Amino acid sequence: MRFDVLTIFPRIFESPLDETILRRAIDSGLIEVAVHDLRAWATDRHRTVDDYPFGGGAGMVMKPEPLFAAIEAIQPLAAPRATVVLMSPQGRRLDHDLVGELAATERLLLVCGRYEGVDERVREHLVDIEVSVGDFVVSGGELPALLVIDAVARRVPGVLGGETSLDEESFEGGLLEYPQYTRPADFRGWTVPDVLLSGHHAEIEKWRRAQRIARTRALRPDLLAAADLTAAERRALEGG
Numbered sequence: 001m002r003f004d005v006l007t008i009f010p011r012i013f014e015s016p017l018d019e020t021i022l023r024r025a026i027d028s029g030l031i032e033v034a035v036h037d038l039r040a041w042a043t044d045r046h047r048t049v050d051d052y053p054f055g056g057g058a059g060m061v062m063k064p065e066p067l068f069a070a071i072e073a074i075q076p077l078a079a080p081r082a083t084v085v086l087m088s089p090q091g092r093r094l095d096h097d098l099v100g101e102l103a104a105t106e107r108l109l110l111v112c113g114r115y116e117g118v119d120e121r122v123r124e125h126l127v128d129i130e131v132s133v134g135d136f137v138v139s140g141g142e143l144p145a146l147l148v149i150d151a152v153a154r155r156v157p158g159v160l161g162g163e164t165s166l167d168e169e170s171f172e173g174g175l176l177e178y179p180q181y182t183r184p185a186d187f188r189g190w191t192v193p194d195v196l197l198s199g200h201h202a203e204i205e206k207w208r209r210a211q212r213i214a215r216t217r218a219l220r221p222d223l224l225a226a227a228d229l230t231a232a233e234r235r236a237l238e239g240g
């Protein structure tokens with residue numbers, strides 16, 4: 001899977017892409033990330049990428065010309081054509097399903113806004129999808145783009161190593177993950193549930209499944225309607 005990123009702050013991407021899971025995914029060729037400095041496509045001496053808003057008002061707006069020129073130059077650098085994703089607080093909210101949809105593509109081009117955002121014609125004529133990381137505003141699209149890269153890369157086969165680690169992760173099947181414990185079995189008098197120490201795999205599986213459902217009901221009841229539950233599980237939930 002290939003990610004192209006368009007930003008005026010390329011260095012923000014250096015350290016997150018240089019550590020641990022993403023670093024290994026890049027080194028092993030499972031993902032490729034090309035970060036492009038938008039200023040390379042600015043044409044004036046000062047490499048201007050922003051300008052005053054028509055109609056007045058606070059702040060600056062990212063000009064259309066460098067963004068169009070950049071994307072038209074970046075698209076032919078690889079195949080297939082990338083889905084162009086604008087990071088925007090007004091976009092579709094990123095969640096497990098959207099991460100899955102993005103991971104099903106072969107190539108994403110993530111456009112990072114700054115200032116007050118981008119000229120409307122970029123949204124209308126250049127962008128395939130707008131993605132928000134939540135109902136709040138951050139200063140630029142770089143951290144949101146890194147969230148997309150990280151979340152999508154984890155879904156690329158091989159990136160997490162043990163493929164099974166994905167199956168029971170939070171939001172898979174619409175449920176949260178079960179509680180996790182490690183040693184010591186007794187910490188300050190708080191003990192680990194007996195079943196986990198029993199070595200009885202079927203019982204452990206049963207307990208974990210029940211915990212996933214109970215936790216989801218306690219912490220994120222909004223997820224339950226769409227969760228993959230058996231008829232019996234759903235009956236139990238409604239009864240209790």
Ligand code: SAH
Nearest residue numbers: 087088089113117132133137138140141144
């Ligand atoms: N004035 C805009 C916000 C601009 S914030 C508005 O009110 O809608 C500057 C840039 O940060 C945006 O162009 C976008 O790329 C990025 N950004 C801010 N919040 C974001 C969010 N929740 N999700 C994704 N990108 C975001």
